[in-house]
Amino acid sequence: MPSDTPGDDARTGVDDDAVAAAAAAIGAGDLVVYPTETVYGLGADATAPTAVDRVYDLKDRPRDKPLSVAFGDVETALSLLPAGDRATRFARAFLPGPVTVVVARGDALPPELTDGGSRVGIRVPDHPTARELAAAAGPITATSANRSGAGSVRRVADLDPRIREGVAAVLDGGETPGGRGSTVVDPERGVIHRAGPLVEEVREWLATQP
Numbered sequence: 001m002p003s004d005t006p007g008d009d010a011r012t013g014v015d016d017d018a019v020a021a022a023a024a025a026i027g028a029g030d031l032v033v034y035p036t037e038t039v040y041g042l043g044a045d046a047t048a049p050t051a052v053d054r055v056y057d058l059k060d061r062p063r064d065k066p067l068s069v070a071f072g073d074v075e076t077a078l079s080l081l082p083a084g085d086r087a088t089r090f091a092r093a094f095l096p097g098p099v100t101v102v103v104a105r106g107d108a109l110p111p112e113l114t115d116g117g118s119r120v121g122i123r124v125p126d127h128p129t130a131r132e133l134a135a136a137a138g139p140i141t142a143t144s145a146n147r148s149g150a151g152s153v154r155r156v157a158d159l160d161p162r163i164r165e166g167v168a169a170v171l172d173g174g175e176t177p178g179g180r181g182s183t184v185v186d187p188e189r190g191v192i193h194r195a196g197p198l199v200e201e202v203r204e205w206l207a208t209q210p
Contacts, residue, residue: 014129014171023136025168031055033145033159034133035173036125038098038182038197039152041070042163043133043140052112055141058166061148066114068100068121068184070142072135077122080108080139083188086209090187093205095124096131098178098197100142102186109139121184129173144181154179 014035022032022043029051031044042059044051046069056063071077074095078088083103091101100121105114114120123142125131134140144152147160154176164170183196190206192199 014173016132018169018171019129019132020136022169022171023133026051026133026137026140028168029054030168031058031166032133032169032171033156033163033167034130034171035127035176036098036123036130036142037127037176038125038178038180039154039176040145040156040159041125041130041141042143042145042167043070043137045137046070046109046113046139046141049110049112052110052141054166055143058163059143059146059148061143063115065148066117066120068123068142069109069113069139070123070125070130070134071139072124072131074124076135077124077139080106081120081122082106087187089209090185090205091122091124094198094202095122096126097124098126098180098182099123099202100182100184100194102184102191102193103188113141119186123182127173127176129171133171152179152181 034043044055081103087103100123102119102121105120156172180196183199184194185192
């Protein structure tokens, strides 16, 4: 059974002890729900194939749909993944923020995240709870906390019962600010895979930066 863990943080409604408990759950191989600046996310240890498999199973997500990965800060992400110069500059320009940056996966993350594909999306959410959790337990999976094909969730009350029962903790930060998923972009290849927040700024950057 999951445990809702509201706290007294005026910014998010989630206190540090709740985040620490959620991070410990992730370290033990469990899944948690956490708030971001867009929608609620489903977090697990992104370096553990068994935990990644649990995310796919809980969401009923097809394996050919890659999972993105959240980090506590940009430099940690860039230190683990072999991002090229253009991707590095793009990430520093747009993260933290509602943008997923696609880079080479390298050897630090398991192939289960991407169905064996060589590229993976990285997130540094513009949300203190998400970054605190990712810093403590990360890298963690960054996928919406909903069943595949269903709408994304901005309030804990709207979580699908299967999701709620399948996680060890729910970090309730209130209603999330944004209702759309992040913009997904591969800056090295100049491709926007999904349009969302800041997409016009992303297009301008891709068009003007070498």
